[in-house]
Amino acid sequence: MFIVKYIKDVWNAVRSLLKGMRRTGYYFTHHKEIITQQYPDNKDTLHLPERFKGEVVMLHDENNEHLCTGCTACELACPNATIKIITKFDITPDGKKKKAIDKFVYHLELCTMCNLCIIACPTDAIKMAQTFEHSVFDRSELTKILNKPGSKIKEGVE
Amino acid sequence: MWSFSGISNSIHEWLSQTFNPTLTIIIEMVIAGVAVIGLFAGLGLVLVIMERKVSAWMQIRLGPNRVGPKGMFQSLADTLKLLVKEGLTPTGADKLLFNLAPFIAMIVAMLLMAPIAFAKDFQLWDLNIGVLYVSAISSMMVISILMAGWASNNKYSLMGAMRSGAQIVSYELSAGLSVLSIVVLTGSLRVSDIIQSQADGWWIFKGHIPAVIAFVTFIIAVTAETNRAPFDLAEAESELTAGFHTEYSGMKFALFFLAEYVNVFIVCAIGATLFLGGWMPFHIGHWAGFNHVMDYIPSSLWFFGKTFFLIFVIMWFRWTFPRLRIDQLLNLEWKYLLPISMVNLLLVTAMAILKWHF
Structure with missing residues (x-):
């Protein structure tokens, strides 16, 4: 045997x-x-895979409204303190105070593109963008504020 | 069939008429040496670009594609880079042995060129123990590797060299036994006799299944002997940074690199000579017409075609198989290849005595 x-x-x-x-x-x-992308040569026809993770962006619709409630779930999920949410209190028309985001600070220089914040977000307010040309001359340019100036939370999102 | 002997004879005659016999021999040796060095340089350039392209295509990449048409001059640019790099000798190293080792590697590779028949009547030295000479000299390769590993005064280097020693010593056995099976069939150690015996068909076809088994064991054993993946434990970059040539840089590193590729070429040339008929065209038994057509293809093309086919197969191994662990490596040799090739040698001997081959 x-x-x-x-x-x-x-x-x-x-x-x-x-x-x-x-x-x-x-x-x-x-x-x-062959899957090689000859990057600078094919800048116009570059094809990135759907799941490519470039940077975190916040989605805004045409009325400059986003979906972020300022719950800080992404901030807690982040393993290396990339996200810092500064909140403020809005006064609603009926006189009540409501928590909202003032600044959504995103440190791109600390981000490892791990996608945990996107998974943690309960309202799908943020997502990974496909941009990847992040080089800048000054490091401070990498600290970004993701909510656009004057934007506010969409009606009905809690 | 056209042969090179006409040109070589006329050069020899002209030299012996012009100079005295001693000087003639010296000049002929110099010509041969220059030809071998030229072949080395050419082989290095061709095999490096071939390896890079083959590996790229097997890994769904493009490979070098910027220098020259389709990246074909990439290895020239690499050579230039290696030439201008500093050849550093570490302070703690044994200076003499450290600097000697790459040259020993090259000298071994050069000595191995002697009995290889590149085309009809195109051979440096047709000695009567050609095959034995090749196996004897190729086992000296381990000396240069051990020397490099020891002289570097570095744990990684020493470890790589020791592994390489264990590996080459064990795989010599099955390589030798599979070479022996062809020697048994031919009845001669002379390279030209072995090639001549394949005029009516190559041994891999004439020798039935035992010859095929011998061929497979030979290819596996020489892959291990030349320290190439999946048997590249001597280098094993993920474990030993670069193994025995960790401390080498610049042209001394390039010599090791070149010696590896030249060794691959040589073992493939030996394999092509023993099993695929060397420069002998593809002949089928007594089909005179077919054989005649095949004779029109130059013998050097046959030789280089077969050799490069075998080189491609070895590269194919390298870019497909994962590296073996040291115990798996020795298991493969002592528990599988050696018994198989011993039984196989017995079969071949029986076949040769009973005249079962064609």
């Missing part, structure tokens, strides 16, 4: 190795499978 196992081992090894070689041989002969 030992000899049967021995031969079976050799046979299985050879078969799995040949399987791997068939795959690489297929890639070697099929050049249209």
